[in-house]
Amino acid sequence: MVISFFFDNEQIFGQKAEEFVLQWVTIVGGFALVLGVFSIVRVNARAVAMKSRDWPFKLMTVVSVFAMAVPAMLPVSKSSNGGKVLFSIIPESWGSLFGTGPNSIYDWLFNYLDSxxxxxxxxxxxxxxxxxxxxAFRARSADATLLLLTALLVMLWRVPMGEAFLRLFGDSVPDYINTFxxxxxxxxxxxxxxxxxxxxxxxxxxxxxxxxxxxYMGKG
Amino acid sequence: MNRRPLLATIRILAATIFFSGFPILSAWGQTDDGSVFRLDRLPVLIFALVFSAAVLLYTRWAKQGKPLFIRKIAGIDAVEEAVGRATEMGKPVLFIPGIADVEDIETIAGLSILGRVAKIVAQYDTPLSVPVRYPMILAAGQEVVEQAYMEVGRRDAYDKDMVKYVAGEQFAFTATVNGWMMRERPAANIYMGAFFAESLLLAETGNAAGSIQIAGTARPEQLPFFIAACDYTLMGEELYAASSYLSHEPLMLGGLKGQDFVKIIIIVAIILGAVLATLGAGEWYHNIFDVG
Structure with a gap:
């Protein structure tokens, strides 16, 4: 990365080095995602099965993972991958609930729960x-009083009503606060x-x- | 007459000229359309080389046993006091190495400080809790804490769950840690690393829980929150210096002195720039620092 900062990467690699590395990051990230889902399900499912401490929360974690991911991956219409099979079982009008588009289950969970x-x-x-x-602004000492007065001026300058009030002392007063x-x-x-x-x-x-x-590696 | 500072300056300048000579020579014969080296970034390279040379020279001197004066940093000195307080109260110490991933240098600084804090905690036999936001930090944090316990001969007291993964979402992480703080009432909270909007949520909750709080971050926008809510705050470079400071190793402290040398160069450059700009003759000087 340091070397690529000083050299023209397009001349050397034919494309930007960062983009090249990012492609690899995406590929590795895809495999890591599968591993992550497998790991979270395995760890939490075992805790639920053994009814260990806080198991209801762990059950909720597993349910949440699938509640967000599964509807988002299902086909939205007959023309989508696997759509023919799914919509031979359920009505095609339900297709709008799947995927990540507006009014889908994923969208609803994100907008009305997560967000x-x-x-x-x-x-x-x-x-x-x-x-x-x-x-912080209690005037206990000269420093704190100075901080309080400065904060007061800045807060007044930041709101329209306060700015109008400051202009009573001269049209340039808000500009002075900004400048100085x-x-x-x-x-x-x-x-x-x-x-x-x-x-x-x-x-x-x-x-x-x-x-x-x-x-940072646990050495030294 | 002590000629060491003069010799140091000459050595640093010589190293700079030597190393920066390569890119200058390589760029010499190149045409505009075939240039491989980014000549517009040459000042950055020169600065990087001066900086590296200064840090390395001071590190070498430190290795040779030259005494180095490092000013006291109250926030770092307070770490031991905070752990001592936690031991007396029989309450845990909370350490958060920021909420950024391992590629952030602030997180690495946080993990380095965690290693030093974990050693003190292990010596005092105080409970430690380190909630993290990323799996990579979990692995690194566990390694750091385990090693610290081993180094003070307390491997048996180490518990893998001291460092635990909490949540990947910023505010889910904050809510969990805040809830834990209010339930467990830790005696000391140490926040070292990259923090964002959750900085004040964490620090104010810690304050309400009655904990002694030490924070450190290099983000100027979060510093006021920590200053308002914490007992001690490490600002900017102090965060990166903390690990070296706590180690008391001359080799590590050498890097800090090298940093100070470069700071003097920057101060001189700023004063020179201000004078030239005031006289209206600073155009050429400005262009040197105008990096594309």
């Missing part, structure tokens, strides 16, 4: 931000952290390549 659960967790972030902000706080102090600090982190990552990569750093 809302993830969104609920993500939405909780608003409450966590409120409690963290309350602790966001594009000035904020960007300068962020770039400092990013440059430091990039050097740290490069140094660590070098240590790994040279075998100095081997802790």
């Amino acid at each position: 809302p659960m993830m969104e609920t967790m993500f939405a909780m972030l608003a409450f966590f931000i409120a409690s963290a902000a309350y602790r 706080i966001m594009n000035g102090f904020n960007v300068a600090v962020q770039r400092g952290i990013i440059i430091g982190a990039a050097l740290g990552a490069a140094s660590m990569s070098l240590r790994i390549m040279l075998g100095i750093e081997r802790t």
